[in-house]
């Protein structure tokens with residue numbers, strides 16, 4: 001069976017890492033993925049005034065999955081315009097409410113903590129909360145200016161992401177860390193804690209820990225091996241997963257899956273990192289995060305054997321040292337090593 005994939009390389013290093021991932025997919029399983037490329041990016045915005053066409057979401061609906069590189073080039077288009085014109089509407093329109101981000105060290109990678117043995121799965125709420133987009137500004141530019149950004153947490157939204165976290169915990173170590181800031185945020189985060197406790201009564205086997213986001217950030221650095229599944233709101237999950245990326249060796253290693261668990265809509269797979277304008281012209285983007293995201297996509301498409309084969313090739317490549325020293329290896333060198341490892 002083949003799978004129709006919408007490819008959105010986007011901006012900056014997005015193109016290079018998507019190309020690398022597609023070379024790997026072609027080599028591992030020729031013809032399995034049937035990609036259609038959409039050149040939706042900040043350059044598209046400059047030409048057309050839109051990040052994607054008006055019917056972009058309807059176009060994507062016909063695909064089995066979406067594979068995205070990175071969106072944003074702040075020197076050309078303000079981030080709030082480019083991200084709200086492409087990435088964020090896709091997550092929302094396709095109800096990709098679970099953003100799954102694994103953090104562990106690949107063989108041969110020495111993270112900044114100089115410690116091994118952590119394996120964290122961060123589950124980030126991906127459609128509401130602090131990213132709801134509700135708010136506004138009044139008296140703009142005056143001394144009386146006020147800006148309001150309202151975080152919206154619905155029972156349906158909070159319950160489904162927490163339930164997803166509990167289900168993941170059941171499949172792993174049966175430990176769940178629920179993240180809030182309920183000592184300061186007395187409505188939304190107290191509500192989140194209550195829903196966590198309600199679900200805990202259904203999942204009696206799961207050992208639940210409540211952490212404040214500041215405390216768990218410190219714990220991720222000091223004792224990451226004590227954590228397993230983490231479930232957090234949209235913004236807290238965003239911040240904690242760049243921290244997770246850092247402890248696993250850098251943003252070049254952090255993969256993600258934006259999932260609609262109901263499977264009513266296409267899910268989207270993308271590295272955690274952005275377009276990296278500082279290195280985009282150097283040819284040194286690490287493609288591993290994107291290739292790991294490809295493995296997550298293949299798993300989602302029930303191609304687990306191929307996903308596992310690519311993951312083994314990735315691990316064999318990092319074990320040989322390719323991609324493990326930031327900035328040393330070219331994207332094409334790392335990709336060639338992975339293609340070579342697929343032959344073994």
Ligand code: NAD
Nearest residue numbers: 070071072073074079251252272273274275276279285286
């Ligand atoms: P970034 O993730 O692009 O870069 C942060 C740092 O990590 C930079 O020093 C960069 O060189 C490095 N880096 C990132 N990916 C790397 C890789 N694969 N290999 C080696 N080094 C890598 O974050 P930023 O600089 O804050 O954002 C740049 C643009 O990307 C902005 O427009 C931002 O909004 C956007 N962004 C998009 C996404 C996305 O599309 N999912 C994610 C994050 C940021």
Ligand code: IPM
Nearest residue numbers: 071072083087088238272274
């Ligand atoms: C991510 C990114 C996005 C987010 C930005 C670019 C809007 O940082 O995917 O982690 O905050 O979700």
Ligand code: MN
Nearest residue numbers: 238239242272
């Ligand atoms: Mn982020």
